[in-house]
Amino acid sequence: MKKITRIDKSSEGTALKEKLRVAAYCRVSTDSEEQLVSLETQKLHYEAYIKANPNWEFAGLYYDEGISGTKKEKRSELLRLISDCEHKKIDFIVTKSISRFARNTTDCLELVRKLVDLGVYIYFEKENLNTKSMESELMLSILSGLAESESVSIAENNKWSVQRRFQNGTYKISYPPYGYDYVDGEMVVNKEQAEVVKLIFSEVLSGKGTQKIAEELIQRGSPTKRGGKWTSTTIRGILSNEKYVGDVILQKTYTDSHFNRHTNRGEKDQYYIKNHHEAIISREDFDAVELLINQRGKEKGIEKGSDKYQNRYPFSGKIICSECGSTFKRRVHSCGNNKYIAWCCSKHLSQPAECTMLFTREKDVEFAFVTMMNKLIFGRKFILKPLLDGLRGMSKSDSLLRIKELEKLIEKNAEQKEMLVKLMAKGYLEPALFNKENNELQMEADNYRQQQETLTHAINGELSKVQEVSRLLKFTNKAEMLNAFDGELFSEYVEKIVVFSRTEIGFQLKCGITLRERM
Incomplete structure (x- = not known):
């Protein structure tokens, strides 16, 4: 009679098994203080979550701050995550939900298919969905479609809310221009930057060009708003900004149904608020600079609003x-x-x-x-x-x-x-x-x-x-x-x-x- 003896699997072989390299992806759609606190919480949670699993090896944390999830091209960290997957640095991804990963159905399915082809799978914590074991793409398609619908709904609600604030004059400027800071919800003059703004207007009125002014500001070491470099385009933007006389034009740009931003050339209503905040430049100087720039443009054959620098x-x-x-x-x-x-x-x-x-x-x-x-x-x-x-x-x-x-x-x-x-x-x-x-x-x-x-x-x-x-x-x-x-x-x-x-x-x-x- 045959005798069969079971040979148990080697514990040594199990120990040698490679750990799964797991990364986490986080995102918040605005850069407000509350949202950044939420992002910090997500980062701490996933780092501890991954390291707590003995079969997992922490492969990094990828996060985008203050960026909308409707388009993958705008999220540098998500793109870096995909690139690292392509270079075989990651085996598994953990993220909070489908809406955190992508609110565009096409992008979501495209990214998931691409990662599956690479042998990398995603776990969506909120939906308890693992792309490795899910029965069909149908569930992912439905859920990501709902996330996209949610994004559109939120966008429409936000637009309605913004329109109401435009109309009643309570809209808060999202980012004050160079020369101003936010203090207790109000735009107040930044004295150091205001001196630079006054200098720019004065130099233009004395006959200097925008490129020359930009070069002189660089030589002086004057910092820009975001620590970048002064350019003639930056100078022209300051010279044409009505906020320096204390006024505000609301809805200069708008977002279409595909989440693309456009300059408002009459497609949407605009709202003009006079004496909204303290002025840095007098109306007389502002108007004089505008006349001077328009005159120079006519002399050089430039039409305002045209592709002037390409077709000049x-x-x-x-x-x-x-x-x-x-x-x-x-x-x-x-x-x-x-x-x-x-x-x-x-x-x-x-x-x-x-x-x-x-x-x-x-x-x-x-x-x-x-x-x-x-x-x-x-x-x-x-x-x-x-x-x-x-x-x-x-x-x-x-x-x-x-x-x-x-x-x-x-x-x-x-x-x-x-x-x-x-x-x-x-x-x-x-x-x-x-x-x-x-x-x-x-x-x-x-x-x-x-x-x-x-x-x-x-x-x-x-x-x-x-x-x-x-x-x-x-x-x-x-x-x-x-x-x-x-x-x-x-x-x-x-x-x-x-x-x-x-x-x-x-x-x-x-x-x-x-x-x-x-x-």
């Missing part, structure tokens, strides 16, 4: 440094009694040690463009015609055929999912097996759609290039040799200029080719 000159925003990737800024240089326009790398201007690219004269760039266009006009048959024939000759039939195949595969995938649901409903499938098969089919469908989208974009991109080359060829067929720079012609055909050195630049045309010219 033909080269604005289009000259790129090949060394650091920064855009070039327009400057007026002096050589003795002569003045000339130059374009300078913005990084070289602010941090010359980090970029050595020197300035380029505007006249040289214009001359290089004229030379390049004349070469195209003269050699169109040898440059543009073969390019156009090559683009037209590229067969798109393979791509179109693959797109049709993917459409059939997507249809077949949908049929399989439908059959899976029917089998589950009739009790022929275990929930765990249904969940596994359904997830695989979903991943397969997502892959097919991604391939389809990539192929479609590729085809559209090729068609766009064909149209641009054809348009340029038609122009060169009829055009005569250029004698001078034409800004409209430049904007019509050039995407950007890449500066390689003081003597060489490249014109990247909208048709996709880059032509180098020496200067």
Whole structure:
């Protein structure tokens, strides 16, 4: 007769088993004192909670302060958590609830699927939901959908509350501007900062530009509101802020239904409160500065509210440094009694040690463009015609055929999912097996759609290039040799200029080719 003896599992082997690396994620949606206390409580709780489990190893605490949960892109710590999961530093995540993790259903499901693919699972404490053992994504989808609805409801209630406070004049400015502090719920003048504000207005009235003022404030060591760096944009913001005369305009911005913030250009009501707080600047000086800025704008062809710094000159925003990737800024240089326009790398201007690219004269760039266009006009048959024939000759039939195949595969995938649901409903499938098969089919469908989208974009991109080359060829067929720079012609055909050195630049045309010219 056979004798069977059980050999107990080795306690030594169990001891050698690796601990699960567990991290926690916390978030509060505002930076108020009460909310930050809540965040501190969450941090202490989860650190103790993880360390109390002998099978767990504390892998870190990730937390976002004062950030809304409606969009994952705005939460740096959440993104860092995902990155660490991708680098195999974390095995398991603990968080308070689905609403703390994400209030957007799409983001929640996308993040959970991504982590599951990485072999990392999440435990939602409030819902008692573990993504490793849950029967289906359906429950997570429902709960995260409720969290998103809750977020929308809270947002709408907050908007109504804010509107009421706008109307009755009890709204509290969320962040007082430079020159003011909050004391007992009231905006009061910060005397040290107020002196800087007065200096800025005085310097502008004496004729100085905003960039020059910013540079002088940096040299003086005057601190900004948040410890950053003075810029011409910061100065312009101060000069146009009505709060410095003691008034307030409420609802300068608004949030749409997708939680995107916009400048209010008349889409929503605004509320003007006069003599809301103590003024730093007199109304006469404020109005004088506004008139002066508007006059300078007219002289330089700037329209208020337009994309002035991108469309002001033909080269604005289009000259790129090949060394650091920064855009070039327009400057007026002096050589003795002569003045000339130059374009300078913005990084070289602010941090010359980090970029050595020197300035380029505007006249040289214009001359290089004229030379390049004349070469195209003269050699169109040898440059543009073969390019156009090559683009037209590229067969798109393979791509179109693959797109049709993917459409059939997507249809077949949908049929399989439908059959899976029917089998589950009739009790022929275990929930765990249904969940596994359904997830695989979903991943397969997502892959097919991604391939389809990539192929479609590729085809559209090729068609766009064909149209641009054809348009340029038609122009060169009829055009005569250029004698001078034409800004409209430049904007019509050039995407950007890449500066390689003081003597060489490249014109990247909208048709996709880059032509180098020496200067």
